[in-house]
Each structure stands twice: as C-alpha cells, then as structure tokens.
Amino acid sequence: MSTTFRRHVLYLPGFDPIPPRRYRELYRREGADQARISGHKLRMKKAQPDGGGFAWRVGSHIENRDVETRIEVALWSDIVQASMSTGIVGTFVQLFRTMWIYIASGTITRLMRLRRGPVIAAFYPIAVLLVQLLLALLACALMTWGIAALGGGLWGLPVGAAAAWGVLVLGRRLDHRLFAYYLMHDYAFTCANYGAYPPALEDRITQFRDRLNTILAQDLDEVLIVGHSSGAYLAVSVLADLLREGPRHGPALSLLTLGHVVPMAGFLPRADRLRDDLAFLSQAEGIFWTDVTAPGDACCFALCDPVAVCGMAGPDQQWPLVISAAYTQTLSPERQKAIRNRWFRLHFQYLCAFDRPGDYDYFAITAGPQTLAQRFAGRKPSPGRITRPAGKRG
Numbered sequence: 001m002s003t004t005f006r007r008h009v010l011y012l013p014g015f016d017p018i019p020p021r022r023y024r025e026l027y028r029r030e031g032a033d034q035a036r037i038s039g040h041k042l043r044m045k046k047a048q049p050d051g052g053g054f055a056w057r058v059g060s061h062i063e064n065r066d067v068e069t070r071i072e073v074a075l076w077s078d079i080v081q082a083s084m085s086t087g088i089v090g091t092f093v094q095l096f097r098t099m100w101i102y103i104a105s106g107t108i109t110r111l112m113r114l115r116r117g118p119v120i121a122a123f124y125p126i127a128v129l130l131v132q133l134l135l136a137l138l139a140c141a142l143m144t145w146g147i148a149a150l151g152g153g154l155w156g157l158p159v160g161a162a163a164a165w166g167v168l169v170l171g172r173r174l175d176h177r178l179f180a181y182y183l184m185h186d187y188a189f190t191c192a193n194y195g196a197y198p199p200a201l202e203d204r205i206t207q208f209r210d211r212l213n214t215i216l217a218q219d220l221d222e223v224l225i226v227g228h229s230s231g232a233y234l235a236v237s238v239l240a241d242l243l244r245e246g247p248r249h250g251p252a253l254s255l256l257t258l259g260h261v262v263p264m265a266g267f268l269p270r271a272d273r274l275r276d277d278l279a280f281l282s283q284a285e286g287i288f289w290t291d292v293t294a295p296g297d298a299c300c301f302a303l304c305d306p307v308a309v310c311g312m313a314g315p316d317q318q319w320p321l322v323i324s325a326a327y328t329q330t331l332s333p334e335r336q337k338a339i340r341n342r343w344f345r346l347h348f349q350y351l352c353a354f355d356r357p358g359d360y361d362y363f364a365i366t367a368g369p370q371t372l373a374q375r376f377a378g379r380k381p382s383p384g385r386i387t388r389p390a391g392k393r394g
Contacts (some may be wrong), residue, residue, distance in 0.1 A: 298330065
C-alpha cells in the first residue's frame with residue numbers, strides 16, 4: 001500500500017471572466033511564499049488530460065509525508081463573459097433593475113442586519129456608475145447650452161449627446177481601475193432571476209456534479225471541493241445534488257468554502273433551490289464542511305453561518321464549521337499595510353500565503369497529508385460566528 005497521500009481538488013471560482021491560468025499562477029507564486037514561511041516542499045507539475053477542466057498537479061512533502069494533488073478548476077467563466085457583454089447602455093439598465101430587485105424585495109434591508117461591509121461594497125459600483133451618468137448629463141447640458149449661447153441653435157443637442165457619450169465611454173475604459181462595471185455585472189447576474197439559477201448555470205452545476213462523480217470513483221484519499229466567493233454557493237448546490245443521489249463509498253469528501261457571499265443570493269425571493277441545498281447539506285452525513293471568512297474582507301459576509309443566516313438551520317444542523325482567517329493575527333503588520341484598502345486582494349487572501357499562519361493554511365489543506373476532517377477535528381467555531389437568521393426560511 002502506497003504511503004503517498006492522494007487528493008483531488010475541484011475548485012469553483014467566483015464571478016470571474018478571466019481564464020483559469022491565473023489561478024495556477026497564483027497557486028505557484030503564493031505556494032512558493034508559503035513554503036518558504038512554513039517549511040513546505042511544493043513542486044508544480046503538468047497535469048495529464050483526464051476529461052476534466054483546466055488542471056495542474058502538485059507534488060509536496062508536508063508534515064513528514066509525501067502528497068500528490070491534482071487541482072482542477074471547474075470552469076464557468078464563459079457564462080460570466082456572456083453576462084458581461086451588455087455594453088454601456090445595458091449595464092445602466094442592469095443597474096436600475098438590480099437596485100429595484102434588492103430594494104423592493106426587502107433583501108437589502110436583511111443584508112444590512114448582518115454585515116454592512118459587503119453591502120457598502122455592493123453600493124460602490126452603483127455610486128460610481130451614477131456619478132458617471134450625472135457627469136455625462138452635466139457635460140451634455142453644458143455643451144448644449146454653450147453652443148446655443150453662441151448661436152449654434154439645434155446643433156447643441158447632437159454635440160451635447162456626443163459629449164455625454166464620451167464621458168460614459170471614458171468611464172468604461174477606466175474600469176480596469178474602477179471595477180464598477182465588473183461588480184455591477186456580478187450583482188446583476190446574481191439577481192437576474194431573483195435568486196434562481198439561470199438555465200445555463202443549472203446545466204453547468206449538473207456537469208460539475210457528474211464530474212465529481214467521476215473523480216470520486218478514483219483511488220484517492222480525499223476529494224476536496226473548494227468554493228470561493230460566489231463559487232461557494234455553487235459548490236453547495238453541486239455537492240447537495242451529488243449527495244441526494246444516495247449513499248456513497250470511496251474517498252473522504254470535503255467542502256471548503258472561502259469568503260462566501262451566500263446571503264447576496266440566498267436572501268432573494270426565488271432562491272428556494274439554494275436555500276433547500278443549504279438546509280440539506282447542513283445535515284448531510286459523509287462530508288466535512290468548513291467555512292472560512294475574515295472580518296478584514298469587506299467583500300464577504302464574515303463569520304456568518306451561511307445556513308443559519310438564511311433561516312435554514314434545523315435542529316440536526318452539523319455544518320458548516322465556521323472559522324475566521326483572522327487577518328489581524330495571521331498577517332504581519334507589514335503585509336496588512338501592503339494590502340490595506342485593496343478590496344480584491346483582501347478577498348483573494350484565502351488563496352494566498354500567510355506570514356503568520358494559524359490553523360488555516362490553504363496550501364497545507366490542499367497539498368498536505370490530512371483530510372479536512374482530520375485537520376479540523378475538535379476545532380470549535382470562531383467565537384464571533386453569526387447565526388441569527390436574517391433571511392426567510394423556505
């Protein structure tokens with residue numbers, strides 16, 4: 001019998017249009033940093049095709065044992081890209097529709113009862129886009145008035161319209177710095193069907209479930225599903241669909257959710273599918289589910305039990321184990337200063353190196369010789385865990 005620990009990681013990214021190679025390069029760079037800090041030995045290897053998505057292999061020696069890990073990215077970036085192709089006018093239509101859905105349904109009020117940070121983050125793209133629209137209207141008015149004052153007559157209207165459009169185009173071109181369009185597309189996609197998954201995403205979840213079934217048939221010690229950001233609630237639905245098929249045998253089955261934004265979808269009026277999946281998975285046997293967030297990450301619902309806050313916690317709830325990545329303790333003052341106010345960087349810190357790692361170490365979890373259940377056996381939830389329901393049950 002081989003003494004090498006074998007794992008397959010199925011990683012579900014959040015709302016991200018960028019090709020999955022960025023995750024491989026992030027793992028390479030940050031893994032090397034964590035190896036230097038923690039004494040891990042990590043070696044990235046080319047992955048042979050096996051019918052799955054984009055993948056790489058990691059050979060490691062951690063905690064005195066050899067480990068072979070295959071990390072596979074569950075691709076849905078094509079769906080994200082398609083949802084972001086609405087253009088400038090379409091984005092402003094999404095803005096007002098999204099605002100209406102979240103406000104009229106009472107979702108925004110319930111979200112504010114949990115954490116104001118992610119709600120403020122949600123208002124950021126709305127504020128930026130509205131400022132751009134106001135500047136465009138102001139440019140239109142000034143140009144129209146100015147030309148009329150010079151005797152240009154009706155010529156002021158087309159010139160003013162052109163000036164307004166120029167302001168909007170400039171705002172769109174600056175979005176690689178502002179990220180307002182990107183975030184607006186994210187929130188609009190989440191609430192497009194009032195919380196129900198669109199058909200394309202339902203089909204992809206089914207594909208992920210089938211892929212997971214194939215992985216579980218392999219000779220492995222652990223199959224670890226990792227869901228980051230909005231990928232966290234997709235991972236919940238994938239795993240719930242799998243477990244509803246009945247009892248299973250094989251490798252240890254683990255779920256790690258990181259920086260979740262479950263309430264942004266789970267509080268919406270038609271998110272019954274997601275809420276049912278949360279309730280089912282919270283009581284499921286044969287898995288171990290750990291949820292990791294951090295109060296320093298303003299883009300997530302830090303320490304909010306995703307099952308309980310959605311009103312789906314029953315008397316037999318077992319999962320998830322809610323713990324904090326505790327940035328103020330696990331990152332040095334120098335590193336905290338370097339990434340302060342960088343929202344996206346803080347939201348991706350879960351996938352990065354910690355220079356003062358506690359019991360959460362992404363690279364030990366994904367490339368180390370213990371299952372998630374073994375690593376967090378006996379671990380108590382973080383004392384700041386929020387379990388009060390703010391969403392409606394059922």
